[in-house]
Amino acid sequence: MKDKVTNILISGVGGQGILLASEVLSEVLMLAGYDVKKSEIHGMAQRGGSVVSHIRYGAKVFSSIIPEGQGDILLGFELLETYRYLPLLRQGAKVVANDLKILPPPVTLGREKYPENIPQKIRQAFPDTLVMDGLAVASRAGNPRTANIALLGALSTALPIETSYWYETLQKMVPERFLEVNIKAFDLGRQTAASQI
Amino acid sequence: MKRTMLSGNEAIARGAFEAGVKVASAYPGTPSTEILENIARYSTIDASWAPNEKVALEVGIGASFGGGRALVAMKHVGVNVAADPLFTLSYTGVRGGLVLVTADDPELHSSQNEQDNRNYAKFAKIPMFEPSDSQEALDFTRLALEVSERFDTPVMLRTTTRISHSKSVVEPGEPAAGPSTAGCIEKNPAKFVMLPGNARKRHTVVEERLRSMEEWACHQSFNRIEVGEGKVGVITSGVSYLYAKEILPDADILKLGLVYPLPKQLIRDFASRYDTLYVIEELDPFIEEQVRALGIAVHGKDLLPICGELTPARLNKALTAKDVQNYFVPSEPLPNRPPNMCPGCPHRSIFYSLNRLKAFVTGDIGCYTLGFMEPLSAMDTCICMGASIGNATGMTKVLDPEEARRVVAVIGDSTFLHTGINGLMDMVYNKSTATVLILDNRITAMTGRQENPGSGYTLMGEETTRIDLEALCRSVGVKHVTVIDPYDIEHTRNVIKTEMQRPEVSVVIARRPCMLVKRDPVKRQPSLAVDADKCTGCRACLQLGCPAIEWQPDAGDKGKAVINPLLCCGCGLCSQMCHFDAIGVRHEG
Ligand code: SF4
Ligand code: SF4
Ligand code: SF4
Numbered sequence: 001m002k003d004k005v006t007n008i009l010i011s012g013v014g015g016q017g018i019l020l021a022s023e024v025l026s027e028v029l030m031l032a033g034y035d036v037k038k039s040e041i042h043g044m045a046q047r048g049g050s051v052v053s054h055i056r057y058g059a060k061v062f063s064s065i066i067p068e069g070q071g072d073i074l075l076g077f078e079l080l081e082t083y084r085y086l087p088l089l090r091q092g093a094k095v096v097a098n099d100l101k102i103l104p105p106p107v108t109l110g111r112e113k114y115p116e117n118i119p120q121k122i123r124q125a126f127p128d129t130l131v132m133d134g135l136a137v138a139s140r141a142g143n144p145r146t147a148n149i150a151l152l153g154a155l156s157t158a159l160p161i162e163t164s165y166w167y168e169t170l171q172k173m174v175p176e177r178f179l180e181v182n183i184k185a186f187d188l189g190r191q192t193a194a195s196q197i
Numbered sequence: 198m199k200r201t202m203l204s205g206n207e208a209i210a211r212g213a214f215e216a217g218v219k220v221a222s223a224y225p226g227t228p229s230t231e232i233l234e235n236i237a238r239y240s241t242i243d244a245s246w247a248p249n250e251k252v253a254l255e256v257g258i259g260a261s262f263g264g265g266r267a268l269v270a271m272k273h274v275g276v277n278v279a280a281d282p283l284f285t286l287s288y289t290g291v292r293g294g295l296v297l298v299t300a301d302d303p304e305l306h307s308s309q310n311e312q313d314n315r316n317y318a319k320f321a322k323i324p325m326f327e328p329s330d331s332q333e334a335l336d337f338t339r340l341a342l343e344v345s346e347r348f349d350t351p352v353m354l355r356t357t358t359r360i361s362h363s364k365s366v367v368e369p370g371e372p373a374a375g376p377s378t379a380g381c382i383e384k385n386p387a388k389f390v391m392l393p394g395n396a397r398k399r400h401t402v403v404e405e406r407l408r409s410m411e412e413w414a415c416h417q418s419f420n421r422i423e424v425g426e427g428k429v430g431v432i433t434s435g436v437s438y439l440y441a442k443e444i445l446p447d448a449d450i451l452k453l454g455l456v457y458p459l460p461k462q463l464i465r466d467f468a469s470r471y472d473t474l475y476v477i478e479e480l481d482p483f484i485e486e487q488v489r490a491l492g493i494a495v496h497g498k499d500l501l502p503i504c505g506e507l508t509p510a511r512l513n514k515a516l517t518a519k520d521v522q523n524y525f526v527p528s529e530p531l532p533n534r535p536p537n538m539c540p541g542c543p544h545r546s547i548f549y550s551l552n553r554l555k556a557f558v559t560g561d562i563g564c565y566t567l568g569f570m571e572p573l574s575a576m577d578t579c580i581c582m583g584a585s586i587g588n589a590t591g592m593t594k595v596l597d598p599e600e601a602r603r604v605v606a607v608i609g610d611s612t613f614l615h616t617g618i619n620g621l622m623d624m625v626y627n628k629s630t631a632t633v634l635i636l637d638n639r640i641t642a643m644t645g646r647q648e649n650p651g652s653g654y655t656l657m658g659e660e661t662t663r664i665d666l667e668a669l670c671r672s673v674g675v676k677h678v679t680v681i682d683p684y685d686i687e688h689t690r691n692v693i694k695t696e697m698q699r700p701e702v703s704v705v706i707a708r709r710p711c712m713l714v715k716r717d718p719v720k721r722q723p724s725l726a727v728d729a730d731k732c733t734g735c736r737a738c739l740q741l742g743c744p745a746i747e748w749q750p751d752a753g754d755k756g757k758a759v760i761n762p763l764l765c766c767g768c769g770l771c772s773q774m775c776h777f778d779a780i781g782v783r784h785e786g
Contacts (some may be wrong), residue, residue, distance in 0.1 A: 013534065023364075030202050030366055037330075038202070039363040041306045047564070048744055049536035062442040064330075064363035067509040068521040084531055087523040103747055104534035109572065109739055110748035110756065112532040125525045 005058035007066040008155075011085040012077025013102045014049045017148035021075070022053035024152060024169055029057040031165045039064035050104075052085055075155050077134070077148065078102050079118040086125060095126045096154050096193070098134040098147065130154060130193055137188050143178070146185035153189025163190075198369040205360040208331040208367055209270075209298060210235030212338025215372050218242050219265030219293070219380070222253040224615065225644040226272030227307045228361035229300035233270055234647075237656050246647055246656045249582070249615040250275035254282050254297065261295040261351075262389060263380035266342050270298040273314045274581060278616065280317070283351070285391050287321045288399040290349035292383065294342035297323075298354045300361050303479050304506035309562065309581060311504065313480035318353050318457035322403050324410055325353040325457045326419070327435040331365045337454065339373065340419065348406055355456070357479065359436045359506070411458040419454025420463060430471035432464065432484060432495070436507075441477045443509045444516065448475075459487050468493045475500075475516075479507040538567050540745040541721075541768035543638050543683045543709030547607070548573035549741055550690040554697065556605040559588035561617070563609040563643045564711075565636050572742045576607070583608070583616030589631040590624045602697050604631045611641035611649040614664065618673070624702050625674040632696045633704045636683075637666060638711040646713055654716070670704045677703035684709060686773045712766060722767025724783050725760055731779035732757045738771040738780065746771060 008025065012018045019040060026038040040053040054066045071089040076082025076097040089095070097119065106112040115121070119131045132154055134147035141150065149170070156166060166186060174182045203211065209232050213221060221244045223233040237244040247253035250271040257269035271279060276299050283297065299317070302308040318325035326341050328334040334356065341352040387395050414420055426447040433441045434453040441450060451467045453459070468474055468488070476485040476497040485497035500515045501507065510521050538545055548568035551558050552575040560566060560576035561584060569576040578588055589606035596604070608617045613635050621633060641647040648654045653663035670678045677699060681692050689707065696703040724745075727738075734755030738746055745764035750756040760771070762783060772780040 014536070026202055026364055030200065035366055036202060037363060037365045039359055041358065041362065047536040047539065047567070048534070050534040061365075062439040063509045064359060064365065064439070065508055067443070067513065069510075069523050080531065080534070083527060086525045086527065089525065091524040104532050105537050105570075105742065105744060106532045108744065108747045109742070110736075110750050115527075115529055115531060121527075 005056055005061055007071045008055040008073045009071050010075045011052040011081045014047055014051050016077045018051050018053055021148045021152055022055055026055050027169045028165045032161045035061045037061045037064035050081055083118050094158050095122055095129040097131045098151055099131050130196055132192055137192055138185050141185035141188050142181045146182050149182045150185040150189035153186040154193035156190055157193040200366055200368050202364045203331045203367045204364045205331050205334040205356050206231035207235050208334035209338050211369050212335040213268045214239040215370050216339045216342040217266055217373055218268045220260035221268045222247045222256040223270040224250045224253055225641055225647040226275050227644055228358045229270045229272045230644045244656055248650055250279040254279040257295055258286055261291040261293045265293040265380045267295045273299055273301040273312050276314055276317055284321045286351050287323050288396055289389050291345055294345035295351045296341040296354055301357045303357050306358050315456055315483040323351055323353050325355055327355045327456045329435055329438045331367045357436055407458050414455050415460040415463040420460050421452050423450040425449045430474045431477055433477040437477045437479050440509050440512045444512045537744050539712050540743050540764045541712040541766035544636055545741055546683045546686045546689050546770055547707055548575040550693050551575040554694055557603045559585045559606045561585035561608045561612050563612055572740050582612050586617050586620030586633055590629040593629050593631045601630055606633045610637040610651040614650050622673045630700050635706045637706050637708045640711050640714050642711040666706055675702055675704050680706045680708055683707040724762040724765035724767050725780050726783035727758050727760055728779045729757055731777050733777050738774045741770055
């Protein structure tokens, strides 16, 4: 298993907590003993723009960006931004999508249309797709702002990593007073994913 | 220390700490910003934001001349600002080691041009290291400081966005016991005073230094050969090395850690073994041209792109002429998601007003550059940090007086203090008639909210003297200085209109803290809501381009506006736009 490089993409809208999520994920992968590289673009793109983070792990990783058409897993924080980055995936890739719409400016201004039925379209192209209402799961955990961690919980079911590494990482990266609710969000996200397989 | 994941920028900060750096200075600029933010965490280093890159380098030079090690960081275009002291520093050399980090931005992810700063190393005759990942970013920072002292030269360290902002696994080292002692004064005018007579002698020293470094570099492990199948040879450096390993896993590779001066003999020996030799590099044919000058035939920019980032996919396409076969492509055009000013941004009403007043706006670099975007569409030029004021002066010189009234320069507080103030002096001195708008949001917002001399705090978070912008403008001779609150749209527009009419220089300071500043008392107000019964669908509120206002085309006859309560911060701008009194405070329940 360890000699093949696995390619994970996390996409969404600037301000949704993608940077933290990819930070947590790459830390977990490092603790689990892999070589890991992660790449993202800061700056202008962050101000409500479209954001994608690349994470690659395996025995030895060279490039920090994923060659197009070789993505193995896409974790999408917003539907349009999940749809947008599907071309980076290989056939048979796994998709974990948050069931959330954030309208981009051309749409709020009524000039362009937000695509319809995105979840169905994703599923059609990638049968191994999980669509989850991250906000609802996070609210059940006790704080709607933990949606990104709930989504990581769902993603975790697709990775060969023991949960202890996840807990260890959350402990390290989440402020103590938010730790409990984040762990709960992670567990609920995991359960939600498991119940749909 | 334990293995850890660090970005290139964090690794450089760690390297500076391990090398015993005493002073670090920078002006924030993507992708370099986090270097100083991380250095600030080490209590052994005096870290500070300078008002511009030239000052940052001058501070570093002072520390070095005093005997301490120094690190100075900036983005690629920042080196243009610092170039003046840099070229002479090459002549004086150093006392304590000095490293200048240039963070380049191929693909212009957030920059105004794509310049390849390896050319600066050659132009200024300064050695340059180029790391490929975070581990090397750390190691090369230490190395650069040692080399700086050993060869009595400033050293440049070049990263690119993919190094600065990529994380990879790093094993940090222990702090060096090295010469990081306290500074002391040592007089040596022949070395440090660059009068023509002294500088002429130092130029010879510089040339000799490059010659000896070049020979030395042929035998150092940072320039290494990785043996593959022996069929093709590749010369590469920096992030391109990783892409070469990804796409040509079996090639023999000469990986250069020092990209200037190049190890010529090592290159000659390596090249002689292959019929097919590639130079794989991003942007300019920097290595390629020097290799060709040695009389060696190579493939390089005949195959590879000269514009934009090199990516594994682009490299693959260039070498194998094969395009990526995307398994899935959406069948419909997808709406773009361009960046936008935050809900409640204090800049929004300014650009709305400028648009309505049909101003010709000379712009500058900062969040407010987004005033260019629809629907605000009120920015007509943007060149570099601090240029807006000088651009306005030049513009008014060639226009007739009526047209000249339309010219307005827009600049942020940080940018104004960076180099805009110089333009203002010229504007007053040379009797321009343009209007200058200083958008004072109390912070350097674009790069992630860094302090500046106008914010009242240092990088370390200590309170300090806050520059008085009004007094500063008056002291350079501006007679008409007005402070306005950009949250009052009508007043803002009236003041700008009046000042545009004035046949003299005037400065309008629009003061409101950035919505994202945590320390200032920017209270989020309760979100507003549209009363659907009152909304006539006139679309006036949409003209602000606030991301929180969404358009529902199917509501009513003409459609209606709705406000997304999760995004709205209650700034109240939109309610001032609505003539039908349809926007008010949302009532919970
Ligand atoms: S970061 Fe501050 S200045 Fe920049 S767009 Fe947002 S609110 Fe405006
Ligand atoms: S300005 Fe007022 S009436 Fe016009 S669309 Fe907006 S909310 Fe409706
Ligand atoms: S009050 Fe209006 S303009 Fe201000 S953030 Fe809310 S919706 Fe946007």
